[in-house]
Amino acid sequence: MSEPVSAKPVYNNKNPFPATHPVNIKLTGDASEKDTRHHEISLAGSGVIYEAGDALALKPTNDPELVELTLQALGCSGDETVKIKEVTKPLREALFRDYQIHFAEKKFVAKLAEKGVAKAAELLKPENDAALKEYLTGRNTVRDYVDLLREFPEAKFTPQEFCDTLRVLAIRLYSISSSLKAHTESVHLTVATVRYKAHGRLRRGLASTFLAERWSGDTTAGIFIQTQKHFRLPEDPNTPVIMVGPGTGVAPFRAYLEERQAIGAKGKNWLFFGEQRAAQDFFYREQFEGWLKDGALTRLDLAFSRDQAEKVYVQNRMREAGAEIWKWLQEGAYFFVCGDKNKMAADVHAELIAIAQTHGGKSAEEAKAFIEEGLMKTEKRYRRDVY
Ligand SMILES: Cc1cc2nc3c(=O)[nH]c(=O)nc-3n(C[C@H](O)[C@H](O)[C@H](O)COP(=O)(O)OP(=O)(O)OC[C@H]3O[C@@H](n4cnc5c(N)ncnc54)[C@H](O)[C@@H]3O)c2cc1C
Numbered sequence: 001m002s003e004p005v006s007a008k009p010v011y012n013n014k015n016p017f018p019a020t021h022p023v024n025i026k027l028t029g030d031a032s033e034k035d036t037r038h039h040e041i042s043l044a045g046s047g048v049i050y051e052a053g054d055a056l057a058l059k060p061t062n063d064p065e066l067v068e069l070t071l072q073a074l075g076c077s078g079d080e081t082v083k084i085k086e087v088t089k090p091l092r093e094a095l096f097r098d099y100q101i102h103f104a105e106k107k108f109v110a111k112l113a114e115k116g117v118a119k120a121a122e123l124l125k126p127e128n129d130a131a132l133k134e135y136l137t138g139r140n141t142v143r144d145y146v147d148l149l150r151e152f153p154e155a156k157f158t159p160q161e162f163c164d165t166l167r168v169l170a171i172r173l174y175s176i177s178s179s180l181k182a183h184t185e186s187v188h189l190t191v192a193t194v195r196y197k198a199h200g201r202l203r204r205g206l207a208s209t210f211l212a213e214r215w216s217g218d219t220t221a222g223i224f225i226q227t228q229k230h231f232r233l234p235e236d237p238n239t240p241v242i243m244v245g246p247g248t249g250v251a252p253f254r255a256y257l258e259e260r261q262a263i264g265a266k267g268k269n270w271l272f273f274g275e276q277r278a279a280q281d282f283f284y285r286e287q288f289e290g291w292l293k294d295g296a297l298t299r300l301d302l303a304f305s306r307d308q309a310e311k312v313y314v315q316n317r318m319r320e321a322g323a324e325i326w327k328w329l330q331e332g333a334y335f336f337v338c339g340d341k342n343k344m345a346a347d348v349h350a351e352l353i354a355i356a357q358t359h360g361g362k363s364a365e366e367a368k369a370f371i372e373e374g375l376m377k378t379e380k381r382y383r384r385d386v387y
Pocket residue numbers: 055102137138139140141142172173174175176190191192193194196197204205206207208209248249251385386387
């Protein structure tokens with residue numbers, strides 16, 4: 001009699017897998033304006049499985065330097081205890097692991113107002129909504145608790161009172177940039193490290209700098225897979241795919257290409273990639289050029305925005321190749337977009353509609369309906385993962 005098959009362990013937000021992070025490589029050059037990195041996270045012993053198109057959820061911890069600064073600003077040693085749900089733990093540990101401390105919350109401003117801080121009360125007036133938003137989250141004027149506690153030293157907080165105003169530390173999602181068929185015991189990410197200055201201090205994006213600076217050696221961090229059925233490759237490996245992924249948006253397409261190569265898929269693959277400068281920011285250049293040479297990648301169109309006087313973006317390359325894109329769509333190609341939600345995805349969407357007009361002979365309305373109703377909703381051949 002055969003042995004019963006044991007169920008695969010299921011990891012989630014409450015029960016993440018404690019993973020290690022053995023590979024952390026800078027992809028961008030020394031003269032780049034960005035610090036974008038290739039990360040490999042070990043899945044050894046986890047039984048974790050994922051599909052190309054899925055995302056990884058990561059539970060980071062805070063920057064210890066910021067924890068110490070926050071303790072100092074509070075006038076605490078860190079050994080004081082606080083209660084989180086039913087668990088009692090030292091304040092230092094709670095600030096390190098449990099709460100978001102790198103952006104101050106409105107709830108804290110309200111507490112300052114309660115304690116008699118006039119400026120806080122003023123900012124909370126409904127007519128000052130925009131000013132409050134700018135005060136807490138403005139570009140390069142963003143404030144954390146160190147800023148506020150230093151600005152209003154007259155307001156004193158007990159450790160528990162302070163913690164009760166904080167937001168719980170949230171997971172971050174990352175598009176997986178590897179195929180499990182090519183790397184059976186690891187998951188790869190492609191992450192732009194968030195760093196900027198505000199009020200004379202360096203500010204660090206929580207998870208991206210955790211990955212870049214603070215997660216190495218035997219240290220473990222919680223991970224789990226966020227299944228993304230809406231962003232899977234077509235089931236038929238013969239189906240052509242067009243992928244538009246500027247910047248870190250290229251991550252899932254590296255996974256797609258690894259996957260399609262691993263299964264010997266015959267479908268054509270066309271990638272649009274863009275970044276600031278070819279010499280500094282052409283991630284995975286060798287891999288993509290290698291795939292182009294051996295046919296795994298049918299076509300690669302590049303848009304390096306800052307290599308010439310006028311900006312060139314992926315949608316400009318799409319326009320130049322409009323007739324061919326239309327031909328691929330007529331052949332049943334899937335169209336994938338990943339990366340910046342605010343500007344890029346909208347511009348690429350508009351260009352796709354323009355292509356249906358110019359090369360499909362459709363009116364503006366017909367082209368919009370063809371892309372938004374037909375391709376996107378009915379046929380589900382237009383898939384996006386934008387953030
Ligand atoms: C499905 C999905 C997939 C994703 N895939 C990827 C991926 O493959 N690669 C990748 O790099 N990211 C990806 N992201 C984004 C990622 O989840 C994080 O949001 C990103 O890494 C930043 O997180 P952080 O914790 O480092 O920064 P946070 O601590 O969250 O800080 C980022 C915040 O800082 C603010 N900020 C940035 N600069 C400034 C400034 N100058 N002044 C004031 N505020 C500023 C921004 O508004 C932003 O809200 C993905 C997101 C989603 C939802």
